[in-house]
Amino acid sequence: MSRRTPSYSIERKKSRWGWIFVTPTLIFFLLFSFYPIFNAFYTSLFNKKLLSLKPPDFIGFNNYSYLLKSPDFWNSIRATLVFTLGTFAPLLIFSLIFAIFIMSRKRFQKFFQIAYYSPAVLSSVVAAVIWLLIFDPRGLGNQWLNLIMNTPGIDHKWLANSVMVQMSTMLVYFWKYVGYFTIIFIVGLASIPQSIYEAAKIDGANDWKIFWYITLPLLKPTTILVSIMSMLQCLKTFSTQYLFTQGGAPLAPINVITLNVYNTAIRDHRIGRASAMSIVLFIIMLFLTWLQFKSSRADEISY
Amino acid sequence: MKKLFTIFLFVLLLSVTVNAAANMEITFWTHEDPNRTEIEDRYIAEFEQANPGVTIKRVTSASGKIQELVLTAFAANQGPDIFNMSIEDEYAYIVNERLAAVDFEAAGYPSLQAVYDAYVLGVLDPVTYKGKLYGLPLELTNWCIFINKKVFRDVGLDVEKDYPKTWEEMVEVSDKIAIREGEILKRRGFDFRYPYYLVAMVPMVEQLGGKLISDDGKTAIINDEAWLKFLKFMQEWGPSGRNLGSPTYTNARTLFNKDNNDIAMCTTGLYQEGRIRNENPNFYNSGEWMVVPFPVFKDAVKDVPSAYYGHYYMVNGQKPKENQQMAWKFVAYMLSHPEEYLTKVNIVQPTVELMNSETYKSMPYSDVFTNDMAKAHVVYYGENSAEIQALIREAVESVMLAGISPEDALKTLKRKVQEVLEEG
Numbered sequence: 001m002s003r004r005t006p007s008y009s010i011e012r013k014k015s016r017w018g019w020i021f022v023t024p025t026l027i028f029f030l031l032f033s034f035y036p037i038f039n040a041f042y043t044s045l046f047n048k049k050l051l052s053l054k055p056p057d058f059i060g061f062n063n064y065s066y067l068l069k070s071p072d073f074w075n076s077i078r079a080t081l082v083f084t085l086g087t088f089a090p091l092l093i094f095s096l097i098f099a100i101f102i103m104s105r106k107r108f109q110k111f112f113q114i115a116y117y118s119p120a121v122l123s124s125v126v127a128a129v130i131w132l133l134i135f136d137p138r139g140l141g142n143q144w145l146n147l148i149m150n151t152p153g154i155d156h157k158w159l160a161n162s163v164m165v166q167m168s169t170m171l172v173y174f175w176k177y178v179g180y181f182t183i184i185f186i187v188g189l190a191s192i193p194q195s196i197y198e199a200a201k202i203d204g205a206n207d208w209k210i211f212w213y214i215t216l217p218l219l220k221p222t223t224i225l226v227s228i229m230s231m232l233q234c235l236k237t238f239s240t241q242y243l244f245t246q247g248g249a250p251l252a253p254i255n256v257i258t259l260n261v262y263n264t265a266i267r268d269h270r271i272g273r274a275s276a277m278s279i280v281l282f283i284i285m286l287f288l289t290w291l292q293f294k295s296s297r298a299d300e301i302s303y
Numbered sequence: 304m305k306k307l308f309t310i311f312l313f314v315l316l317l318s319v320t321v322n323a324a325a326n327m328e329i330t331f332w333t334h335e336d337p338n339r340t341e342i343e344d345r346y347i348a349e350f351e352q353a354n355p356g357v358t359i360k361r362v363t364s365a366s367g368k369i370q371e372l373v374l375t376a377f378a379a380n381q382g383p384d385i386f387n388m389s390i391e392d393e394y395a396y397i398v399n400e401r402l403a404a405v406d407f408e409a410a411g412y413p414s415l416q417a418v419y420d421a422y423v424l425g426v427l428d429p430v431t432y433k434g435k436l437y438g439l440p441l442e443l444t445n446w447c448i449f450i451n452k453k454v455f456r457d458v459g460l461d462v463e464k465d466y467p468k469t470w471e472e473m474v475e476v477s478d479k480i481a482i483r484e485g486e487i488l489k490r491r492g493f494d495f496r497y498p499y500y501l502v503a504m505v506p507m508v509e510q511l512g513g514k515l516i517s518d519d520g521k522t523a524i525i526n527d528e529a530w531l532k533f534l535k536f537m538q539e540w541g542p543s544g545r546n547l548g549s550p551t552y553t554n555a556r557t558l559f560n561k562d563n564n565d566i567a568m569c570t571t572g573l574y575q576e577g578r579i580r581n582e583n584p585n586f587y588n589s590g591e592w593m594v595v596p597f598p599v600f601k602d603a604v605k606d607v608p609s610a611y612y613g614h615y616y617m618v619n620g621q622k623p624k625e626n627q628q629m630a631w632k633f634v635a636y637m638l639s640h641p642e643e644y645l646t647k648v649n650i651v652q653p654t655v656e657l658m659n660s661e662t663y664k665s666m667p668y669s670d671v672f673t674n675d676m677a678k679a680h681v682v683y684y685g686e687n688s689a690e691i692q693a694l695i696r697e698a699v700e701s702v703m704l705a706g707i708s709p710e711d712a713l714k715t716l717k718r719k720v721q722e723v724l725e726e727g
Contacts, residue, residue: 049399050378051374051377053399136553137549138489153485153486157551159704160541160542161705162706248552250700252697266374267693268690271378
C-alpha cells in the first residue's frame, strides 16, 4: 500500500506557487505558439485560398506531396540550408572570438560590448535597408572593396549575381547578430570561476592550454545554447531576403523557405500550401535541434 | 434596487446602440500620394460636414505594401470599407465575391447604365463581373517615355530627332548616354520599371508576336520565338550584357525627377508630371523635359504600346448595407472632382467629360498619352495575375542577373505559368 503525502506539505505549497507562476506563460504559449502550429497543420490539409469564402476542399496530404515534387520548394530547402550553414558557423566562431577578445581587455570592455551589440538593437528591416544602400552598385560596398583591393571600377554585383547575393544576405545577418551572441558568450565566460584559471596558471598552463582545456569545455552549455539559437534564427531568416528581392535581387538564389511561405500565402493566396511549407520548416527545425542536442550530449557543468 | 439597476443597464445599452447607429465610421485605405492627400483630406472634411455623424478614416500605406495589408485584413474578415489598388491586385477580390457592387443610387446616378455612360467605353470592363459593376476608377494610366533634354544635348544628340522610336534605338542611345566608371554605371540612358512586368514588358513580347495567355485562356506563353527574343534583349540590357541598367540600381523614375545627370529617360505615366512639379519645380518649369511614345521593336509585327491599368475604388461587401451605401456615396463625392485630380495630382479619371475637356487637352503631352492609349489594351488581369507577374519577373531577372540562359528561363516560365493557369 502506498503512503500518501500530507496534503499541506511545504513541497505541495511550493509546487502550487510554481504552477501559479508558470500558468500565464503556458497560456501564452498555448495561444500564440501551439495553437498556430496545430492550426497551420490543419490548414495544410486543405486546398484553401486566402480570399475565398467558400469552404475549402479537404485534400489530405496532397499539399505535402506537391511540395516534395516541386523544384521550387527543393530550391528553397537548398537556399535555407546554404544560408544557415554559411551564417551559423561564422556566427558561432566569431562571437566566441569577439567575446574572448572583449574579456581579455583591461579597458574599454563596456565600449566594445555596446559597439558589437548595437546592430542587434536595429530591426531587421532597418538593417536590410541600410545594407541595400551599401550594396547599390554606386554604394559604399563597391567603393570600400575597390579601395581595399585597388580594383577601381569593378562592380562586385552584391545583389546582381547568384553567389554574391547569397553572400550578401549572410554578411547582413552576421553583422546584425554577431554582437548578440558575443554578449551571451561573455556571460558564459564570466560565469567560469577565476579560481580555476588561477589553479591552471599555478600548474604552469599557457594561455592556449587554458583556453583549450578549461575555457572551451566549461563553455559547453553556452556553446550549445548559442549554436541552437543561432541555427534556429538562421532557419527563420526572412526580412533580409524579402527586402533584397524587393530591391531588385534575383529571387531564386535567396528564396529561403520563409520567403517562399510568404510569397505562396500573400502573393499567390495559397494558404493551404504555405501552411504545409511552414510545417515542413518546423519539422526541419525540430530535427536539427534534436540532432544538436544529441550530438553535443549536453552534460550539466558544475564547478 | 435590483429593478433600478436593470433599468439603468437597459438605458445604458440603448444609448450605446443609438449612438452607434448615429455615428458611422467609414475606413478608407489607399496608397501614399501627397498630392492626393491634400485634396482628399478636404473632400473628407466637406463630406463629413454634409453628412453629420459620418466619420471617414483615411489611412495611407506605401504603394508596394498596401496589397499585403488589404489582403491580410480581408483574410481575417477585417477589411476596410473602401480601398483601391491596381486592377491586377484587385481582381481576385471580385471573383472571390468579397466586394459590394456599385450602388448607383447612393453614388448619385439614375441607373447603372448611366454609370457606364459617364466613363470612356471599356474602362469599366475589368470591374464588371457576372453583370455587376464592382469598382469606379480613381485613375487610368498608361506609360510613355519621359526624356531629360539636357542629357541628350550633353552627348550631342538632337532630342527632337534622335529620341528612340524603337527598342534597338533605345539600346544605342542609352549606350551613348551612359557614363561608366569601369563596370559601374554613373549615368544611365534609360532603365525599365522592374516590378511592373505586365504593364511594360508583356507588350514588348506582343510587339514581337508573342502572347502571355492564349485567347481561350488555356495555354500560357504563346510564341516561344517572341519570348526568347525578348529575354535575349533583356539579357543584353543587363550587367552581363551591354550593361545599360539593372533592377539593382535606384529606380529610374525617382532619379528622373531630381535632374541630377543620373538618368536621361524613364517610363511612367502622366501623373509623373505632378510629381516632378512637386519635387523639383525648377526642372518642371525649365522646359527641359518632354514625353515621347512607348517604343516598339524594329521588326515588330504589332504596334503595342504599354498596357494601361486602372486603380479602382472598391467597397467591402462584408460591411453592413448602410456602410456600403455611405461608402459609395463618399467615393462618388471624391470622384466628382476629376478636373482637380487632373490639375493637382495629374491623374486621369477616365470620364467622357474629362477626356473631352480643355483641361485634359491642355495638360503637357497629354496627346502623347492619349495616342498611345488608343492603341493599347488593358493590362492582363485575372485571379492569379500577381503570381504570373512574379513569374515573369523571375524569368527576366534570372537572365539578367543569375546567368540563366534565355532558353532555360523560358522553359521554367512556361511550366510555371501553365501550372498556375491549370490550378486556377
